[in-house]
Amino acid sequence: MDSTEERVRAHEEKRTNRENGKASEDAEKQVDRASRLTAKLIYEVIRRDGAEEMTRPRTSLVFSGLAAGILIAFSVLGEAIFRAHLPDTPWRPLVESLGYTLGFLLVIKGRMQLFTENTITTVLPLMSQPCREYFYLTGRLWAIVLLSNVVGAFVAATFIGYSGAFSPEIHDAMRSISEHAVLNPPLEGFAKAVPAGVIIAAIVWMLPTVPHNPYFIIVTFTWLIAAGDFTHIIAGSVEMAYLVVQGLIGWSESLTFFGPVLLGNVVGGTAVFTIITWAQVATEVEN
Template identity: 60%
Template sequence: MSPDGSEGTPESGNADPRDNDNAVRHDREEDSVSNATRLSARLIYEVVRRDGEEELRRPMSSLIFSATAAGILMGLSVLGEAILRRHLPNQPSSFLLENFGYSLGFIVVIFGRMQLFTENTITTVLPVIARPERQCLMDMLRLWGVVLAANVVGTMIAAGFLSQTPVISPEVKDAFVQISKHAVEMAPGESFVRALPAGMLVAAIVWMMPSAEGNAFFIVLTFTWLIAVGDFTHIIAGSVEMGYLLMIGEIGIGVGVLGFFLPVLAGNVIGGTAIFTLLAWGQVRNEVKHGTGLGRHG
């Protein structure tokens, strides 16, 4: 009460405490809505672009070691699939289950933040699209060349270890050969066409990861399983298969390089870069061009 007996008012400095409670509750509701709202395409673009900028600045030695390790560990994809094929019952539905083994190498490499060539077909292209300068383009081509070469060296190490040592049983080796022949002995044109969706699917993983939150594992598992079950061709996992067949004398170097490696490489690059990256860029081009602020609303 005021000295004259009247009730206090906001002007007199006695604001209703319920107003503060309402303000706090409103702020909490706004935070909840903000956290529940999907990341905007512009914000996803910025996350991937900045990640690409960071990759372009990495030292050469870091790229080589990371990419070589990635190539070695991608051997787990073919090995996991071969082990499941060996132990699952000989039923048509087993095909769907055994291809989950193909996801193993991708899971280790992606969550281990190692350099995988097909990831770079979107991550490092976005900085070039945003900043089309000669130096940026040269940095991207340098990274592509180093990562691809080191990935392939790693896959050859994995193929040599699996084919020339008794680390896996003869039964698993037979399954490994069957899987590798199915992938590598396609006609070059078919290998190229089947490499297009594989490149797009890996690029899609990269694009979705910033907003994946707790679902990242299932995104990687599902999309890489789809590559395997769809009989799509992937240049790094496929290089393990190609290297294995080369080392046991099942194919010649000409068949491996001209019939498989180059067509699949071209298909993955086109699928991941020329198609997916340009589609992703098309979503945000006008916003980036006009400087629209980052936001969470898609």
């Protein structure tokens, strides 16, 4: 009888230990899920993503960049649709800026190649391992994606301008929005582009912390670009292309807009945000 009780007791102890062990593992998993990603882990997620993007085939980059250039037009179009249907009031810009978020949602969630995202994504691998190969791969990706984005922007602008799919009111709003964005002095264009570059790089940095629900971050911060009257080179290329294909500006005016805004986005995304974020993790990464 005593031996039977001992066997039962031993069996119960083993089961209890197994349950306690399982409870401990479950608790550990809950802690892991509740813990915030450290800056070093965020850096590593983006670095690996950037290293993978740099080695993608040229054809993949071209078509992904074309898709991004076309889809980002929904930002300008969304803003124009809001403006065409809202009364002319002091609060209208805050509401119509919601339309600007649409193209970015499509591009970022669709994992399309957007030039301004690469001001941080592909630069982090380069900063962690500066070498000739990484300089070449970064320059190659930047050139392919930028050109593809701009071609896609012209395709979208041509469709918007000549397809007959949009009402005169939307065209009037597109023209007004585009002229406001494009017809700025070069120095002002550069200055407005720097915050936009910082914001896009910040979005890329924050996305690994919310892998399953990034919509709030994307919508809030791309809304801020429009509401703050900042300038994004690819969304701005749609506005520039719309004015060009409508014969409202020439190529010299286009370049006066394009060059300073491109430089401002790169300065904001790379020289400001990426270098600062690299500095905070550089020692940990090296160790």
